[in-house]
Amino acid sequence: MKIVTKSFLRYLPRRLSLSLLQLMGVACGVAAVVGMTMSAITALASFSKAVGFLSGKATHSVQRPAGPMEEKALADLARDPSVEHFSPVIDRRLRLSNGDLVRFLGIDPFLDRAIRPEIADAELKRDTGNPEGALSFLLGDDAVLVDRELAQQLKLSSGAILQTTRGSLRVVGTFANPSGDPLVLMDIANAQRLFALQGFVDRADLILTDELGFRTRWENGFLIQSGRQRSIIFSAMLGAFRLNLEALSLLALFVGVFLIYNTAMFAVVNRRRDSGVLRSLGARRHEIIVAFLTEILILGFIGGALGGVIGYCLTRFLTALIGTSITDLYFFLRPEPSAWSSWILFAGIGLGCGASMLGGALPLWEIVRTDPVKALSGRVADRQSGRNAHRTSLAGLLILAISVILLTLPHTHIYVGFAGVFSFLIGASFLTGTVLVAVHPGLKWLLGRMGRLPGKVAAGNIRQNLGRTAVAVAAFMVALSMSVGLGAMIGSFRQSLVWWMGSQLQGELYIGKIGEADVPETFYEEVKRMPGLGGADPYRKVQVLYRGLPVYVASVDASVVQRFTHFGWLKGGNENWEPVKRGGVVISESFARRFKVKSGDTVVLGGAHGPAELKVGGIFYDYTTEHGLLMMDRSTFLRVFGDHTINSLAAFIDPDNPRRQELIQEIKRRAEARGLPMQTQSQLRASILKVFDNTFAVTRSMRALAIVVAFFGIAGALLTLFMERRRDFGIYRSLGFSTGQIATMTLLEGLGMGVVSYLLSIGVGTILAILLINVINLRSFNWTIFFYFDLGPYVWTAITALVASLGAAAYPIWKVCRTYPQMQIREE
Amino acid sequence: MTSGEWRVARKRTALWLAVIVGVILLSCIPSSGAEWKQAVEPWTWSFPRDHGSHPDFRTEWWYFTGNLEDTAGKRYGYQLTFFRQGVNLQPKDPQNPWSIRDLYLAHFTLTDVTPGQFSFAEHLSRKGPGFAQAAQDGMDVHLLNWSAKMEGNTVRIEARDHEMELSLKLTPTKPVVLHGEHGLSKKGAKQGQSSYYYSFTDLQTDGTIKMPGSQFPIRVRGTSWFDHEFGSNQLAQDQTGWDWFSVHLSDGQDLMIYFLRRSDESVEPTSSGTLVTATGGATHLRLADISIEVLDRWKSQRSGGTYPSKWRIFIRPANIKIVLTPLVSNQELVTGGSTGVTYWEGAVAGTGTSGGKRVTCEGYVEMTGYAGSIGGIF
Numbered sequence A: 001m002k003i004v005t006k007s008f009l010r011y012l013p014r015r016l017s018l019s020l021l022q023l024m025g026v027a028c029g030v031a032a033v034v035g036m037t038m039s040a041i042t043a044l045a046s047f048s049k050a051v052g053f054l055s056g057k058a059t060h061s062v063q064r065p066a067g068p069m070e071e072k073a074l075a076d077l078a079r080d081p082s083v084e085h086f087s088p089v090i091d092r093r094l095r096l097s098n099g100d101l102v103r104f105l106g107i108d109p110f111l112d113r114a115i116r117p118e119i120a121d122a123e124l125k126r127d128t129g130n131p132e133g134a135l136s137f138l139l140g141d142d143a144v145l146v147d148r149e150l151a152q153q154l155k156l157s158s159g160a161i162l163q164t165t166r167g168s169l170r171v172v173g174t175f176a177n178p179s180g181d182p183l184v185l186m187d188i189a190n191a192q193r194l195f196a197l198q199g200f201v202d203r204a205d206l207i208l209t210d211e212l213g214f215r216t217r218w219e220n221g222f223l224i225q226s227g228r229q230r231s232i233i234f235s236a237m238l239g240a241f242r243l244n245l246e247a248l249s250l251l252a253l254f255v256g257v258f259l260i261y262n263t264a265m266f267a268v269v270n271r272r273r274d275s276g277v278l279r280s281l282g283a284r285r286h287e288i289i290v291a292f293l294t295e296i297l298i299l300g301f302i303g304g305a306l307g308g309v310i311g312y313c314l315t316r317f318l319t320a321l322i323g324t325s326i327t328d329l330y331f332f333l334r335p336e337p338s339a340w341s342s343w344i345l346f347a348g349i350g351l352g353c354g355a356s357m358l359g360g361a362l363p364l365w366e367i368v369r370t371d372p373v374k375a376l377s378g379r380v381a382d383r384q385s386g387r388n389a390h391r392t393s394l395a396g397l398l399i400l401a402i403s404v405i406l407l408t409l410p411h412t413h414i415y416v417g418f419a420g421v422f423s424f425l426i427g428a429s430f431l432t433g434t435v436l437v438a439v440h441p442g443l444k445w446l447l448g449r450m451g452r453l454p455g456k457v458a459a460g461n462i463r464q465n466l467g468r469t470a471v472a473v474a475a476f477m478v479a480l481s482m483s484v485g486l487g488a489m490i491g492s493f494r495q496s497l498v499w500w501m502g503s504q505l506q507g508e509l510y511i512g513k514i515g516e517a518d519v520p521e522t523f524y525e526e527v528k529r530m531p532g533l534g535g536a537d538p539y540r541k542v543q544v545l546y547r548g549l550p551v552y553v554a555s556v557d558a559s560v561v562q563r564f565t566h567f568g569w570l571k572g573g574n575e576n577w578e579p580v581k582r583g584g585v586v587i588s589e590s591f592a593r594r595f596k597v598k599s600g601d602t603v604v605l606g607g608a609h610g611p612a613e614l615k616v617g618g619i620f621y622d623y624t625t626e627h628g629l630l631m632m633d634r635s636t637f638l639r640v641f642g643d644h645t646i647n648s649l650a651a652f653i654d655p656d657n658p659r660r661q662e663l664i665q666e667i668k669r670r671a672e673a674r675g676l677p678m679q680t681q682s683q684l685r686a687s688i689l690k691v692f693d694n695t696f697a698v699t700r701s702m703r704a705l706a707i708v709v710a711f712f713g714i715a716g717a718l719l720t721l722f723m724e725r726r727r728d729f730g731i732y733r734s735l736g737f738s739t740g741q742i743a744t745m746t747l748l749e750g751l752g753m754g755v756v757s758y759l760l761s762i763g764v765g766t767i768l769a770i771l772l773i774n775v776i777n778l779r780s781f782n783w784t785i786f787f788y789f790d791l792g793p794y795v796w797t798a799i800t801a802l803v804a805s806l807g808a809a810a811y812p813i814w815k816v817c818r819t820y821p822q823m824q825i826r827e828e
Numbered sequence B: 001m002t003s004g005e006w007r008v009a010r011k012r013t014a015l016w017l018a019v020i021v022g023v024i025l026l027s028c029i030p031s032s033g034a035e036w037k038q039a040v041e042p043w044t045w046s047f048p049r050d051h052g053s054h055p056d057f058r059t060e061w062w063y064f065t066g067n068l069e070d071t072a073g074k075r076y077g078y079q080l081t082f083f084r085q086g087v088n089l090q091p092k093d094p095q096n097p098w099s100i101r102d103l104y105l106a107h108f109t110l111t112d113v114t115p116g117q118f119s120f121a122e123h124l125s126r127k128g129p130g131f132a133q134a135a136q137d138g139m140d141v142h143l144l145n146w147s148a149k150m151e152g153n154t155v156r157i158e159a160r161d162h163e164m165e166l167s168l169k170l171t172p173t174k175p176v177v178l179h180g181e182h183g184l185s186k187k188g189a190k191q192g193q194s195s196y197y198y199s200f201t202d203l204q205t206d207g208t209i210k211m212p213g214s215q216f217p218i219r220v221r222g223t224s225w226f227d228h229e230f231g232s233n234q235l236a237q238d239q240t241g242w243d244w245f246s247v248h249l250s251d252g253q254d255l256m257i258y259f260l261r262r263s264d265e266s267v268e269p270t271s272s273g274t275l276v277t278a279t280g281g282a283t284h285l286r287l288a289d290i291s292i293e294v295l296d297r298w299k300s301q302r303s304g305g306t307y308p309s310k311w312r313i314f315i316r317p318a319n320i321k322i323v324l325t326p327l328v329s330n331q332e333l334v335t336g337g338s339t340g341v342t343y344w345e346g347a348v349a350g351t352g353t354s355g356g357k358r359v360t361c362e363g364y365v366e367m368t369g370y371a372g373s374i375g376g377i378f
Helices: A003-014 A018-053 A074-081 A116-123 A148-154 A188-194 A211-218 A227-270 A273-278 A287-329 A340-370 A371-377 A385-408 A416-432 A432-464 A466-504 A521-528 A556-566 A573-580 A589-595 A635-643 A661-672 A681-695 A697-724 A725-733 A739-781 A791-822 B013-028
Strands: A060-063 A081-093 A100-105 A143-147 A161-164 A167-174 A183-187 A204-207 A225-226 A509-510 A536-544 A549-556 A586-590 A603-608 A610-620 A629-633 A648-652 A676-678 B060-069 B074-087 B102-112 B117-126 B132-134 B140-143 B146-151 B152-160 B164-172 B185-186 B194-210 B219-229 B240-247 B252-261 B271-274 B282-285 B290-299 B305-314 B318-326 B332-333 B342-354 B357-368
Touching: A003 A287, A018 A100, A018 A227, A018 A287, A018 A340, A060 A211, A060 A227, A060 A536, A060 A661, A074 A204, A081 A188, A081 B318, A100 A188, A148 A167, A161 A509, A161 A791, A167 A183, A183 A188, A204 A211, A225 A227, A227 A287, A227 A340, A227 A416, A227 A466, A227 A549, A227 A697, A227 A739, A273 A287, A287 A340, A287 A603, A287 A681, A287 A697, A340 A432, A340 B164, A385 A416, A385 A466, A416 A739, A432 A466, A432 A739, A466 A681, A466 A697, A466 A739, A466 A791, A466 B152, A509 A681, A509 B060, A521 A536, A521 A648, A521 A661, A536 A556, A536 A603, A536 A635, A549 A556, A573 A586, A573 A610, A573 A629, A586 A589, A589 A610, A589 A629, A603 A635, A610 A629, A610 A635, A610 A681, A629 A635, A629 B152, A648 A661, A661 B219, A661 B357, A676 A681, A676 B240, A681 A697, A697 A791, A725 A739, A739 A791, B060 B164, B060 B194, B060 B342, B060 B357, B074 B164, B074 B219, B074 B342, B102 B140, B102 B152, B102 B164, B102 B342, B117 B332, B164 B219, B194 B240, B194 B252, B194 B271, B219 B240, B240 B305, B240 B318, B240 B342, B252 B290, B252 B305, B290 B318, B305 B357, B318 B357
Parallel strands: A100 A183, A143 A167, A549 A629, A586 A610
Antiparallel strands: A060 A204, A060 A225, A081 A100, A081 A204, A143 A183, A161 A167, A509 A648, A509 A676, A536 A549, A536 A648, A586 A629, A603 A610, B060 B074, B060 B219, B074 B102, B102 B117, B132 B140, B140 B146, B146 B152, B152 B164, B164 B194, B185 B194, B194 B219, B240 B252, B240 B357, B252 B271, B271 B282, B290 B305, B305 B318, B318 B342, B332 B342, B342 B357
16 A cells, blocks of 8 residues: 555544544435435335235236125136136235234135135145145134244244234134235135125136237226236325335435535545645655545445445334335335345445545545645635635525526426425535625624633634535535424424314214225114214225226215315315215315316216216315325215225214214214224324324434434534644633633534524525425325424424534534643644 | 956046045034935936936046047047035035035046147136036036036037137937946945946047147047046045046947055955947946956156056956057146146057957046055145
8 A cells, every 4th residue: 555545544543533423424324325215115125026926927807996896707707718717805904903904815725826826825735744724724714824924923823813803813824925015814705704795805816818808898897907007006006105205215315425425525624734744745646636535435435334234224114114104005015124135235335435435526626736835734725715605605506596497397207396406405505605604793793692702713713614614514404404394394294184184074983994894884874864963974985097097086975074074175165065966076186186187077987887977076185195086975986886885984963962972972882883993083183193193204214314414414524623623722722712611612613503504494494395395295296285384393403403513512522621731732 | 366467446536536635624624413425325316317416425526538530530539527525514604605515626638649749727616606516407517617518418518728628519329327236336345435426438529629739729529438426435545546447449339447456456356347338238347357457657757657558458258358558648637736636547549359350449548546645635
């Protein structure tokens, strides 16, 4: 190794604390990117894997457009000349007594063998030495097979009882399930009984030899999907969510790279003087470059590797969060965190080194250009920093202008929107230098009030060392803005949701649970007839295809809903229900925006008896699905789809009914007698909010990560400033500064930077929230979130900023107190 | 019995199914008090009702095999077999079509002699909502898209799987032949170790078949053999396999013989046969009336089993001496998708003498228990 490089590297252990901080900076940045990206990839890959495994060898599936399919159709499938194999399936979710939801498949192992040989083999060929066990799956009313991992997790062995909300099930064996999606299997006869589906199946998976021929015979009244179509539809369902994850990954990348850039830049700036010394001793320019690069790459390498490991640990937490969100919002998914692979390490190292190079490139270029004599003084660049700051600000303004253009371009891809938001953040961060210059007098006054002379000196230091402080403030500001922006956006969304719930969820009691416990039609009839009851709304929500894309159809009792709820309409009021009562539909804002459908238009849906034309009577605000929701009266729904399923039943009682409590108790008693789950209005609202909060858990964790990253950023900046100005402390000492005063000065420097960062983040963060609401959400979810001002995110961010900046100053202060007595002004 | 002489026994595939499925299921089904009917007394036959299902018995099968020829003289063979295997005589919820009272199994093979191509497919299902059914008032049995239905004096059999298809019309040219004692066919010494068994030994056949790989159906004609057998408890523990022969002689006679092999390599003494004259008259053949010598063997690369592949058969009372060889060596079925048992069932042909006159012959042979044990299938 060249002597120049060696001399550079000696610096790393000599200033161990700074090196460690820099290392942590890189590691955190890399961890954020690796953690977020890997979790998103793992969750989505696990979804593809689960879909793939469960589809088996099926080329197609056939089902009713909505609701279960009559099993009598299966005999025709068996004889259809295009059907080589078919397998009826009951595909549901089962809640275990520990609260976990697992996928439940009811299959006929004989027929399923051609579609999913692995599963059928598990049943038919299992335990050949024990004939008694072999057919118990078929003959035991409560017999189930549990996938091996789930069995291990629940400590279940053959003969054990699996407690579920639908009763006790007897485990008769286990099977290998490579999908990682917890799975319970039951014979279809028993599954029908368990889910009260006698005479029905959910769908039939098919292996077709002639798709066209099959379609001509079955298209009318049935939904036929190829494996590819199913996959596309599943993917389409996840589209907006996937975008959201990608955005968060990009955000992580942005913050991460910014921090690494920051760290690398500090590393370079710190060495400006050393480079001057070396240059003056005869080191050549390229030797200096190699030495710098080696140092940066070592930081990038170790930090990246460390970040890869931390990021991997993060995925274990984030993947589960993402899985829960997908399960809550779309369909059942339980992604397993991906196994450790050395590729994670390579990716981390690559990212660490790449971003470090990116961060180090500009300052490095500046250093090698600098005259060695000037470089020797170490502070030359800073004297020009005011001018530099203005130049940077001009660039920032240019980037902001680009961002405005990107954000205002109509009908562009959502990625353009993301690009606009990121360029806004980058542009804003470029303005920090100028802002620091501009707020200097105010800061001087503020810090002067707080710490007298040390305060004024602290303000001066921030201004004098713009090259470092501006970058640190920019990084911190971006992190805080993210905290404010995401917080304000989530808060507004939550408030909009609360408003929506207030408008739509007016029932006293909600009986049944979507996807878990349907309400028997007889129970609905029984409740409806109860004297004194205001109304009962039998709610059914089902996914159908509209123009080949997944949307939802909900069936309600339009008269009851009209009377008892106050939907938020884009136009008009509850009179919009009138056309619904006459066989029309009302549509959600997301449906209207997604398909550009207006009131008065006609939509065509594939029903059980062929296409059905439905007139749109109104558009309502809705946050239940970004795919679009059509609401129709139950009579229309039954006519179009013939699906009698009721997912939940809402009971409405007039507020001034004197028998109100008595009626509620009576309905509760009847529901309990049937073993139906129920929720009061407040419980239902709370559970919706819980789902909402779970959904944003990932976003919140990214927000927390941004703060951590920022903390290292500002701590690194302060420590660098301190290291750089050790000799300045000597001068302060000779000027009569006490240890306490120097500590105060360091503390106020941290605080000053924190204050400026925070003030900037109030503006930038608020704009970010507005952009997220009006550009990103509107474009990706097609719904309007109303901006609600809430002090919460601002206060929390202020506390975070304060704690982080003081915390970041703590180490330098400790260092000051410890080393102050030895501080000399030898060099002066 | 000489050293090279084999006394092989015949029993249809369903018999070992009876063993493997039946024994397994018997052990795991709670006794409901009711028992499957046993084949003990001679049966009072009544057709066409007895072509239908006899659900009081545990095991039943409808077995079609045939030798066919297309217009160009190319030879083919086919097998289409439906099994009904009783599982639970009194299921808890008999109205529910999914509840398992019986399992239905079926095997379908096609042999194209010219290229030596043999293809097979199998089905297995419960009754389900219209998946499988065997009517009780006449022959009308189907399993998914395979079926056999008798209307008037004609049986129509249909099967389609992937690229192979069969659609044949079979017309009996001889009356029903009752095997054993008026249709009670003994399979062992113990009581109940019997089945009721009759055949249409000579069915004039025409229709179409489609071999895998061929684009169009091939028009074929030929002769088929139909067996219908039902019982509950036929095989003994020490019976390891069987060999069954159905042969059409060119002088118009039909011959059926079966040998049940025991684990000590002896042949079950109740093994027997039936000789049917050109006019349809049937003569029961006792074991002593039959001798068979294995002249060659064929080893399956797939299963490792070694099967007899050339036989010299001598029927003493009728002075029939014939030598039979398979038309295609590999007609082995490895039935992982239904029964999990490997056996050989295929078209054969031969020459010889009958009553001193030269005859040619063709037919089908089935051999089980040569490729590993038939026990412990599931």
